[in-house]
Amino acid sequence: MSLAHDAPIAVRPAAGTQRPARTWPEINNPAAWIVAAVLVIMPLIANGFFLIEIFATTLILGIMALSLMFLAGYGGMVSLMQLTIAGFSAYMIAVFGVSGNANISLGWPWWLAVPMALALATAFGTLGGALAVRTEGIYTIMITLAIGAAFYYFTNQNWAIFNGHTGINTVATPHFWGVNWRADIPFYYVVLAVAALCYVAVEYLSRAPFGLALQGVRDNPRRMAALGFNVNAHRVAAYAFASFVAALAGVLQVWNYRQISPGSVSVSACIDVLIIAVVGGITRPIGPFIGALIFVLLRTFALDFLVRLGLDGNRFRLLIGLGFLAIVFWSSDGVIGLWLRWRQHQGRDVSRPGGGHRHG
């Protein structure tokens, strides 16, 4: 039986119907320009804590969720292993590069370790994807979740490469041209540049022939096969691209925390990425970044907030879970969907219901 026609339920009001063929959608949208400008001058506004702990972390998580959004929104494949791919790439940086665990790390310079980690993580994700496309729809969730969980338990058990449950600490970060690229402001700009690049790439790809074919495969694989498209090849290629994006996020993440351990690739962290993407909305590339911002703000301030309300501050995950349930119950398109509905409700004479766009 084919589950594919059920698969993109959360995705239905997606491209094609709602957005007519556009060239560059954000060019004449003032809100997008304002957000982009604010992001660029952020170091003038925010101090180190906000810059790294909130905005850089948001962008990194947003990139991971963006890779999931690409797969789920355009390919109809909900993959729970995007964080695993990012974690794999982070581990590879730690293993090939320089770290505190000299018996494991090979001590390569960063400009060798990064391409190696990206290539290996992309290969890993592509292989996983090739496995997952052998089945369809909800089976994909199960298989990718199984891959993610297996990787988590493997990193816990394996001491030769992954250093067991202690993980790899004090991972070196790049220094060149006289700049410490892990200092707050340069690192923020690196993250921002990568995020913008990934965002533009996903936006571009969604309107390139490949992305259109992928959306066709999502909506009706049988028809696309009859038209002569190789359905599985398109899906595997989508996994390859998404894996590369996730791998980039993994590199940034290991540089951000300077360490990697099985806790960072645990199953609940894998599910967090799905939550971020779904809460933000998986029909547009901006959704994951909004979801990530909400998630990071909640994670950082929920404790204080809950304590102030007289509740137990440790119930952060309960809050996240309930919020996720509410979003899944009431809006199939996440926060963006709610926003769009509200806009349409406000004034039906607004000709373009796309004002919620921001530039990542």
Next chain:
Amino acid sequence: MSRFVERHPAWALIAIIAIAILLWLIFAVWPPGLEEAIGRKRVFLNAVFNGITLGGLYFLVASGFTLIFGLMRNVNLAHGSLYLFGGYVGYAISASTGSWILSFIVAFILTALVGVLLQVIVFRRMEGQDLRQTMVTIGLSIVFADLMLWACGGDFYQIQTPSWLIGPIDLPLITAVKSSGEPVYLRYPLVRLVILAASVVIGIAMWLALNRTRIGMIIRAGVDDRDILAATGVRIQLVFVLVFAFGAGLAGIAGVVGGTFQSLSPGEDIRFLLASLVVVIVGGMGSIPGAALGALIIGLAEQLGSVYIPTYAIVVTFLIMVLVLTIRPQGLLARR
């Protein structure tokens, strides 16, 4: 079975040879050369028995999962939470009343009630929307995990084994022969054998109920085509609620079993969710015999793996899943 042999003579031959070697390894007295090569027979036999009993536990968890999936197309990713909930309930009952049997009954009833509530309040509202249902179960599993962490804390709990089941018994399997010519028999904990026997009985009872009773007929028809079944006048919603309650209750029972011969702690829910995922992927979605076969394979692979290649044990399990997905994506015993 015979059709399988006719269709795939090579695979059948390989399977028969593998089973024959396994049986020989279990029953024969090992020659000294073999003991030198792969270690003592007692270790091997213990691993095999641990694997089979673990397979029994996995079967209890996975059969409920696969039953719910087969009928309702609902991938219940909160199944691990139901397992852990059943375990905590069982612990509370057995600690307060001291009765092991009673803890099974109460755990079954309470988790079944949770299952009924889930089906009536949540899943009925989004019937036919597989992906949305799965997302909801993910959200529920997060909420449940945090609620249970709140209520029970992060400690390890172990359910007290009843006194009449404590202690090992001798099995009629020779592990070695002493120099005096006297055979040494395998000693194995009785409680594990009882649990294994119970899961076999439950499995057979489920198979009989599915294949020999009217409600079983309805469920099998629902697995094949629930729309037509509903059109023939069967009260399909009632069947859904019953099946969900039964599947959840099985997870609750499995929680008590797992709490008795392993332990309960936060994180076990994910472990058993993963186990049931892999078991049903290997065995075939929606198939009870498939869940039994998958549970046996995964249980054995996990235990033998952890004895002979300790740091790569999880990889063996995973490789089995990959192998099955490449050769037979629908699972070993699935019909479609």
